[in-house]
Amino acid sequence: MAADSQATTPDAGRSGPKHGLRIFLVWIVLAIVADLLIGLVLAPHIPPGKMSSSAEDGQQAITVMALMSAPVMVFVLVYFTYALTVWRQRDGDEDDGPPIHGHAGIQTGWIVGTSVIVLALAAFGTVELIDSHGSGGGEGPVPIWKPAATVSLTSWRPGEAIQVQVIGQQWKFTYRYPQFGGFETTQLVIPEGQWVQFNVTSIDVIHSFWAYQLSVKADANPNVNNIAFTKPTQLGQFTVRCAELCGLWHGAMFDYGRVVTVPQFRAWTAATRVFMADVTPMLPAYATTYDPTVIPAFRSGPVMKKLGLVSAGGGYYPPQDPVQP
Amino acid sequence: MSLPVRVGTLLVAFLAVVGGAIFVVIHFFLAGPPVVDYTSGVAPGQAVNVVLQEDPQNQASNHPDWVSYFVQDPKTKQWVHTLVFKVPAGARVNMTILGYDGCTPLRNPFWGKVTGTIGNSATIDGKTVRALDSWKTCSVGHTFSIPSINLNVPMGSPTTVAENNNLCGTSPCTSGPHATMKFSFIAPKTPGSYLVQCRVPCGGGYVTGFGGPMQAIGFMTGQMEVAS
Secondary structure, three states: OHHHHHHHOOOOOOOOOOHHHHHHHHHHHHHHHHHHHHHHHHHHHOOOOOOEHHHHHHHHHHHHHHHHHHHHHHHHHHHHHHHHHHOOOOOOOOOOOOOOOOOHHHHHHHHHHHHHHHHHHHHHHHHHHHHOOOOOEOOOOOOOOOOOOOOOOOOOOEOEOEEEEEEEEOOEEEEEEHHHOOEEEOOEEEEOOOOEEEEEEEOOOOEEEEEHHHOEEEEEOEOOOEEEEEOEOOOEEEEEEEOOOOOOOHHHOEEEEEEEOHHHHHHHHHHHHHHOOOOHHHOOOOOOOOOOOOOOHHHOOHHHHHHOOOOOOOOOOOOOOOOOO | OOHHHHHHHHHHHHHHHHHHHHHHHHHHHHOOOOOEEOOOOOOOOOOEEEEEEEEOOOOOOOOOOOOEEEEEOOOOOOEEOOOEEEEEOOOEEEEEEEEOOOOOOOOOHHHHEOEOOHHHOEEEOOEEEOEOOOOOOOOEEEEEEEHHHOEEEEEEOOOOHHHHOOOOOOOOOOOOOOEEEEEEEEOOOOOEEEEEEOOOOOEOOOHHHEOHHHHOEOOOEEEEEEEO
8 A cells, every 4th residue: 555655755865666566566477476376285285185075175174275375365465565665764764755645545445345255264164164065164062064964873875974973081091883783893994985974982081083175173072972074085094083182192182093994994893793792782773872870770779879880980989088189 | 789789689680580480380380290200112013912900099299089090100110100101003902990989889880881992892801791880789980081082981880788898908008908900002193282181070079070179180180191
């Protein structure tokens, strides 16, 4: 704005060259170069990649943001550099700078331009969230944006969303598959090309389920079912980390998941179901959340009842023993 | 006060502060529980026999009411208050764990499943088990878990009301009702420190039972150090 003001302000010492035009020309060239570099070179490598629908949407959103913000950043840098170079104080120059006057056109253009950018990004972000069914983020127990697919908790057919319950606990995620007999496992395996519904919860403190390459991230809160959706689009391995400081071994709370073909997924579920057959009946009935502080009466044996061990809450000792730090 | 005295006093005070800080760092932050070495004198390919016990309390620390593991020194056969031990990379590790603590339900019964051992099984007092129901039966005292190698073994406990009311009262325990667990696994080939933890909420009185001894290295959490 100052440059244009100066360009239109008669000033003996500084009004010669058309500063505004110069700055515009330099800016437009550099902005185009920056956007071309971002769009053609950087964009394919922007994390989290393209391993899932949500990852692709995330990468696309970040690319759009970068393409729109790069010209703004380039303008600031060009203007800053131009001002330092051209308008710096010369030796012996003790005069004040020229007065700056308002310019209704530039002010209006600035307000309109920035408003359009912000509103466009808001609209773009909202559409992206809706279009990608939450874009891999936790949507709470009643998701607004979910894929239109029939869901059964007792069986699964291709085309339906796979139900995977993510159970956070210090310091490991375990995964439960209610559509395949309700087994629980430490392995996260999902099929390519199928919608997956992650039902994320915790049985102790707050964790956060972060499947990095899938661009899925949902807080794991006790007594809350936090639902996130994604559709894996590439075979391979992805990293799962806890993204919420959850105790001494928070840093060790990570593992690796796998995206496999549908036949491989079916074979894996069948084998795991058999392998876990001896512990699956010991698990609580599948539910969206679990409360370990209460063990159902029918699940407690006589010795446990006599000993008063009818809770898995961890508070068995008298309150004064041990003393809280 | 003359200038040399002032400078000397300042120097001494500065050194005292630095020395104090170094002492605090070394004594409180860098000090850890002892490491019991199972690698010395072991030929390549030879199995090592690691012996542990878990007690309902310990008199070997300033937290006598915290449950804790102890590791037996292979040379002296003395019990060491720690849960840090060193094994050779790639070696077969034969574990014997004496469970002196009483039974407790797991927060997640899933951890009643034996995984990561040779044969995915263990023995309690000679009887082979693949899973224990810690909610229904008085059978699980703690777990011995090394998550990074998918090792999880529920530790047996005394099973009757009478036994659980007469647990060993002096640690390290040498008598009293207990269960003897045995299992084997192959140590990782990659040297490094591998987290060992318990999955029973045995930090009684702390949030979700996972504070106190559950987050104090040498009690119910520790490390298996794998040496090349």
